[in-house]
Amino acid sequence: MSRSVQDSGASLKIVGGRLLDSLDTDAENTALLIKDGHIVAMGEAAARASADGTVNAEGCVISPGFVDLHCNLREPGNGQKGNIESETRAAAHGGFTTVCASPETSPVNDSGAVTNLIRDLASNRASVHVLPVGAITRGLEGELLSDMAGLAAAGCVAVGNGGRGVRNARVLRRCMAYAQTFGLTVMFRPENQALAADGYAHDGVVTSRLGLLGIPEVAETTAVMEMILLAEETGARLHLSQLSCARSVEMLAEARSRGIAVTADVAIHQLLFTEDALAGFDSRFHVRPPLRSERDRKALLAGVRDGVIDAITSQHQPHDTAAKQAPLAATEPGLSTIESVLSLGLELVELNELGFPELMRALTSGPASVLGRTARLAEGEVADLCVFNPEHYWTPADDTLLSVGRHAPVTGREVPGVVRLTLAGGKVAWQHPET
């Protein structure tokens, strides 16, 4: 493929792939012409047009670029764990063209100044679009309202708790009312801190056997119910992040049936792994919320299939090696997942646990709509797209992954789905060496 496609005015043609545009379009052997960062022609017109470069996408799927609602880029502040440059390159490797940056940075993204810093860094170094999420409370400490007007003005797409709890329901209620003032979606990972306490694993049979400190399901479900009721009362637009429990899905469905504006996502690893993954004290699988029971996993999958859960997120949390090299309780939670979301999703398709269109919806149009956006491949649209071969297998290894985080859930195991090309804003964000 021609590198000149990145230059202003250069054009790129993608031919021979299967175009999958959300659920509306599924066309074989099609063509796309991209110029000036946009899709300028499709189908026959594109096939006939000449271009500066051509990509043969035979055997591949051409889909809208994936959108990640929760990704830790670690910058500013945690350079040893990753940075905007490394982690957005990893995102592009995974087929993502847009990532929402968690407010859990240092300093916390709780003001327009920090948001502007992130946007500046991203504009110079990011391979994909970076959408900052602001902190819902100052310093993410759960006590004082953050500068939401400033966050919104600086370009935050939502405000969230970044995985930390807000102990005080009165503060939470005010946060939601205040966010609603500025039309900011509240992205909240539901967790009652008092009930989660010092736990780090699902409170279930594995925890009991291994003597690990458990986080009970009610730590999530009581928070889900609280958030739903507060959203209903304040009129705030609520997005529940990283659900892990079957009961949460039930409550979500019930709330939606009552017309409450609530959406939700689930992390990819919650759909594949259960509490059993911790049975050998494998610190990679120390994640928060914890991996739960098989019953929970099945319910989360059903939620994605039914569309009750809108999106699959990477919940990417890169760490340095030292963060995971200790007895389980002393390790930091989080998996390095952004490069393997597609592959893990395709494994679910192979297992007949998830349909391919549902997987694509949860990676593209689902999360885009949570952000009030679209993810479409159509003439005139920005060229955010991913070309991948679902039937090619690869073995993620430390030397093939681009994230600074080395604790991927699939390292050393052959998985389906090789991303051939990722275009973000028409620019090549990732290109497989063999493409």
Next chain:
Amino acid sequence: MTANDPSPHHLQLTRDGQLRHFLTLDGLSRDLLTDILDTADSFIEVGERTIKKVPLLRGRTVVNLFFESSTRTRSTFELAAKRLSADVLNLDISTSATSKGESLSDTLLNLEAMASDMFVVRHSQSGAPHFIAESVTPGVAIINAGDGRHAHPTQAMLDMLTIRQHKGGFEGLKVAIVGDVLHSRVARSQIRALNVLGVAEVRVIAPGTLLPKDVESLGCTVYYDMAEGMKDLDVVIMLRLQNERMEGALLPSEREFYRLYGLNRDKLALAHPDCIVMHPGPINRGVEIESAVADGPQSVILNQVTNGIAIRMAVMSMAMGGQLAERQRTQTQGGQV
């Protein structure tokens, strides 16, 4: 779907099924547990000699790595290692390296550089000995001397030895474990051992706040009422209750706990007349157990202490033997290639 085989089986056993480390009783067979008990039986006699030593670990260096203090357990491991003729180094890590900010991995690297052959590990975090076993150089054996709430396999095995001595075997026995099961690494290992060795029934007797979630999945029956749970018992094992359980709103008071779950003569009378009374120590008299019972004719608490040395000798010598066999096999295979 789950991650790759999480069983510790492959970590602590050689390909021939010999002990390489001793981390947990999970995945160990009845034959292997019986083997440990038989080996320990053969070591009891060593403690009765004038010169209490056998040369099985002569020239070997055993390091007692205690990340939390425990005088009793550390002393029995030290004595066991010395009776096996090993050189013993006691390190109280809780007040040294890690408190200066050194990571556990770095501490291990330094200790390995001293050419140690075996680490006996006590740690406040569940799974710490597993982490160490995965981190150390091949050939170094790790013995778990208690990790977090997870396991205390040598304590459980000395309890099994004590039961076998007094009951002749395990078939048909009804055994109850009473008290703070939630926080007890000993209880988890005991439940496992009793099930593998084939007792008829394992009961846990405790209030709901001191039981782990889904505790029945460990292989036991729950009794909230002690009078009910004591019926037809052959063995009752009392657990230690930590003072901080009151502060954590798990119990209203020691007095109420003792009234409901403390073992006194009246409650013991509900069990079989020859029911033995056990306790891993140290005992809180008047909280878990009445003095008259702790010192009474059915108590075997001091036998447990004596058996602790024999069990630790057995486990240490077997793990070292497994490491040696594996090393020889590797060298032989290397030579053949």
